[in-house]
Amino acid sequence: MGTVEDVRIARRTGFCYGVREAIDMAKESAAAGRLTHTLGQVVHNEGVVADLLAQGVRTVDSLEDVREGTAVVIRAHGVRPDVMESAAERGLEVIDGTCSWVVAEQRQLQRLVDEGYTIVILGTPRHPEVVGLLGFAPDAIVVDEEEDWDRIPRKKRMALITQSTQPPWKFERLAAHMVGRAHELKIVNTVCPVTIRRQEDTVDVARSVDAMVVVGGRHSANTKELTRLCEIVGTPVVQIEGVADITDPALFAGRRIVGITGGTSTPIEDLETVARRVLEVAGVPAVAGREAEIAHGALESAATPAGRTTSLPRVRAVAAASPRASEPPAPVTARGPVTRPAAH
Ligand code: SF4
Numbered sequence: 001m002g003t004v005e006d007v008r009i010a011r012r013t014g015f016c017y018g019v020r021e022a023i024d025m026a027k028e029s030a031a032a033g034r035l036t037h038t039l040g041q042v043v044h045n046e047g048v049v050a051d052l053l054a055q056g057v058r059t060v061d062s063l064e065d066v067r068e069g070t071a072v073v074i075r076a077h078g079v080r081p082d083v084m085e086s087a088a089e090r091g092l093e094v095i096d097g098t099c100s101w102v103v104a105e106q107r108q109l110q111r112l113v114d115e116g117y118t119i120v121i122l123g124t125p126r127h128p129e130v131v132g133l134l135g136f137a138p139d140a141i142v143v144d145e146e147e148d149w150d151r152i153p154r155k156k157r158m159a160l161i162t163q164s165t166q167p168p169w170k171f172e173r174l175a176a177h178m179v180g181r182a183h184e185l186k187i188v189n190t191v192c193p194v195t196i197r198r199q200e201d202t203v204d205v206a207r208s209v210d211a212m213v214v215v216g217g218r219h220s221a222n223t224k225e226l227t228r229l230c231e232i233v234g235t236p237v238v239q240i241e242g243v244a245d246i247t248d249p250a251l252f253a254g255r256r257i258v259g260i261t262g263g264t265s266t267p268i269e270d271l272e273t274v275a276r277r278v279l280e281v282a283g284v285p286a287v288a289g290r291e292a293e294i295a296h297g298a299l300e301s302a303a304t305p306a307g308r309t310t311s312l313p314r315v316r317a318v319a320a321a322s323p324r325a326s327e328p329p330a331p332v333t334a335r336g337p338v339t340r341p342a343a344h
Pocket residue numbers: 016017018019076077099100101102164165192193194195264
């Protein structure tokens with residue numbers, strides 16, 4: 001017999017605005033009758049990729065796989081400038097879904113290069129966003145975990161910038177580490193505010209429940225960070241990729257209230273499905289038959305309504321009417337061939 005009486009979904013979860021915009025662009029393009037591709041998986045979520053495929057959007061690994069005249073969507077992580085240029089040269093219709101925050105980050109990085117700084121990027125070396133950033137600063141030193149930091153040289157003028165989804169505490173610690181290594185140190189904080197808010201909301205819910213479920217890609221840095229924060233709070237936590245991973249009621253043995261959160265590539269609907277599944281496998285008898293209703297109630301209580309996952313007209317209208325102060329300007333939503341200059 002299960003022990004779970006209730007479920008709570010963290011506030012402000014679901015897709016971040018960068019991921020949502022890129023997915024919307026791909027859907028809009030396919031709906032307009034264009035043969036549409038995304039360069040790399042738009043998110044590492046099989047359900048989302050399958051949904052896009054059903055709507056006519058294919059994932060390709062390389063521009064070589066895209067026929068001239070067809071459309072290619074650049075995902076939120078962005079790409080190196082030469083990828084943009086070669087897409088245009090190949091006669092592809094480039095739909096630039098690079099998140100506006102990442103665009104701002106690329107521009108700031110380019111400025112640091114122009115100003116002659118030795119640049120350190122805090123990030124995961126092979127992460128697509130970092131690969132794209134290196135296209136703007138090929139000589140930058142990429143460091144991730146603390147063991148790497150001794151590789152940072154001592155230089156007169158250094159600059160530090162970060163991959164958007166790195167944890168703020170790590171960025172601050174690295175900045176402190178670098179203070180003694182440079183005569184002049186320029187720090188550009190490009191940690192994405194969406195990531196910070198999500199971490200705060202995850203901690204809030206983790207403090208109010210008996211166990212947490214974190215839903216997201218196994219290798220997703222921002223998902224792993226949510227799991228780590230739950231551990232720091234001291235709440236037992238399990239990280240899963242999707243609802244199919246919840247089969248064992250023992251995961252929730254003795255837990256009364258279970259909290260659920262997800263990474264920036266996890267659709268909010270997945271959290272509702274997971275909430276329902278937790279109740280199905282580990283709920284007390286009193287919740288039997290009401291699992292869907294309770295899970296839906298938990299979703300309704302989260303600040304991000306489910307409609308934000310697939311957005312289109314309503315979200316754009318709302319966003320245009322009330323831009324959020326902590327977010328960068330609206331993204332470039334190019335619908336025709338685009339080449340981004342190498343320097344800004
Ligand atoms: S920078 Fe922030 S909003 Fe943009 S894609 Fe990354 S996590 Fe999402």
